[in-house]
Amino acid sequence: MYRILIVDDEKDERNVIRFLLNKYRFQLDIMEASNGKEALTLLRKQPVHILFTDIKMPFIDGIELATKARELYPAIQTIFFSGHDDFDYIKKALSLRAVDYILKPVKPDEFLQTLRSVIQNIKTLEKDLAEIEASTELLKTHILNRLINKTPLQKLKNEYPSINFDFLNDYSYMILMQFDEPFFDRLPEEKDTLFFYHTIEKAIPNFSCNFIDLNPFQILLLVKTSGENSLHTKQTATSIQKQIHEEYGINCFTSISRKLSSPSEMPKFYEELEKDIEDRFFYSDTYVFPKEAIQIEDKGYPEGDDDLLLAIKNAVTFADIVSFKQNMNLLFEKYRLNLEISHIYVRFLFSKLLQLLVCDLPLYDKKTINKKMETIYSCHHFSDIEEILTSVQNEIIKKLEDERKSPKHVIQIVKKYIQEHYQEDLSLNLLSEQVYLSPGYLSEIFIQETGCGINKYIKNLRMEVAKDLLNNTNMKVNDICHNVGYQNLSYFVRSFREHFGASPEKYRQRDKKMKENS
Incomplete structure (x- = not known):
């Protein structure tokens, strides 16, 4: 609802204007002031769309009031009404871009036409402003898209001199969301990515961000925070993941950047996000990255070693050197400082790993394998066992590099x-x-x-x-x-x-x- 402020030192005159507003059923929030000083106080407390003011008043006259009102609200629509048909007053009114200058007593038909014109002006201004804002927001998103794809910031500033690039400083973190299926392209026709964004924004208290559609599988959230730390950001990412799973029944992987100190860091941090989220191929039941270091809390014989051995075997089968190194390191880290595990079990586990690795290596016959296993069982420190297996790991990697297909051809x-x-x-x-x-x-x-x-x-x-x-x-x-x-x-x-x-x-x-x- 639009707000109108009627200013006149004569209450009867104010009543006439209020009567006409009600008579013609203008849906307006009506305020009144008996002089310019009182009106200015009201204007400073809340915005007004239409200023309907007399010219000659005590304390502050209508011309001065209109001037100050326009300083506060540049788009305010001003209508002067006065008992003085004076050219100087009319000239001043025009200089203030007044919508009209109505003489007292107010003629109802003239009043009706003027108010209709004013309200139409307000609607037109609002529409124009909305279009400008939408165009500006689109351009900002386009700029962000190019920035994370390594277009130099200065080049962007040169290309778009009308854009204030200070908006880039609003972002503290980036969150990359990844799906294993084209999720955004499969949303119902009435629920596009913008709808999805608003759903997430409503689901998480005090969450504010902008977003970039990267492709049907990915969206990048640019989080606005004020003093929040990375822990809160991680909680937010976890909440997003859970919300998506509950609402759509699919898994979403998220990767959280380090805190941004400058917009120029965005391309580098985006690369890190993509790299971190690739870990989803190596970890099961993990949806928020980068993954924290594994904490060993189990006592006695641990569970999950067979899964690791299977992952290592599959990595060798598929010539996936990255996954092979990753899972070998996981196994080493799991036992490197785990002093509560039985030495016998550790020797058994890594002897089993040795047999798995060397079965396809031509230099390892049965006699050589047995000798290596005897060495493992005679080691006094885990570091010695790790050294033996690391040596075998390097041989496996060399073999895989020699055998797998040329990357360029693939x-x-x-x-x-x-x-x-x-x-x-x-x-x-x-x-x-x-x-x-x-x-x-x-x-x-x-x-x-x-x-x-x-x-x-x-x-x-x-x-x-x-x-x-x-x-x-x-x-x-x-x-x-x-x-x-x-x-x-x-x-x-x-x-x-x-x-x-x-x-x-x-x-x-x-x-x-x-x-x-x-």
Whole structure:
């Protein structure tokens, strides 16, 4: 509801205006003041949309009041009404951009027309402001997207001189959310990523952030905090994960950045987030990263060693050196300082590991294996056992490096498959099956060879195809959306807008205009 302040030293005059407002059923919050000084006090306490004021009043006249009111609220709509048909007053009123100058006694028809015009002005200003704010917010998101993808900050400032880059200093942490299926593209038509964001914001008290759609599998939250520490941020990430699982029945992995001290750290921290979240391939039942160091609390014979041995065996089978090192280190760390475990059990476990590792190494015949096992059982310190197994580990790694396929060749196969199937559902698991590699290893070498993640590569390809279809065909945006592998139109439009800085329709219009002018 809009608020109007009626200012006149004559109560009868104020009553006339109030009567007319009620007569014509204007839905306004009505305030009154008997002089300019009283009116200014009210204005300083709360905003007013319409100032309806007499000119000649005690203490502060209408002209001075209108001047101060505009300083407080630049968009305020001012209407003067006076018993003086004086050109000087009218001239001053015009200089203050007054909407109208009404002579007393007020004519009802003139009053009605003026109020209707004023209210329409307010609505138009609000609409224009909303469009400007929406455009500015979109541009800010586009800037953030380019910033985390390593566009230099100074270059962005040069490209967008009208944008105040101070908004980047509002962010204290970044949280990367990762799904193993294209979650955001599968939301119902009426529930796009913005709806999802508001759901999360409502579910977590005092949580404020902006977000970037990276691809159907990922979203980046830019958290605004005031004095919160990383512990609170981790609790927030855990709450997000639980909320998503409860509401949608799927697992969400989150990775939390270190605290930002400067916007220029965003690209580096984003890389760290992507790297940290890759640990989800190595840990079961862990959803918030980076993972804390393992705490050994079990006494006696521990559980879970068979799972670790199986993970190591699978890593060797799939030539996944990263996973192999990870799980070997986990096993070493688990027993390195665990003084309460039986020495006999430790020797047994690592003898079993030795047998698992050397079975495919040609230099290890039965006699050599037995000798190594005897050495393990005769070691007096765990560090000696670790040294023996580390040596074998290095031999295994060398063998795997010699035998596995060339990464460049693998990446070419994956790229070709993506280019031929970008219209379909694509996931890391599906792509890894095409080249017989584990998802974790494929993700690692893809980044090494191309400089970007698989999901980002898929999104970039789809966006380029969509751009080409917009520029060179008359296909409808909805058809283009499905043609490039998206199911949710609103999500496709949002992704395109954040990638290119304009919606598909506006991008097509802009390209058409450029072609006509060239």
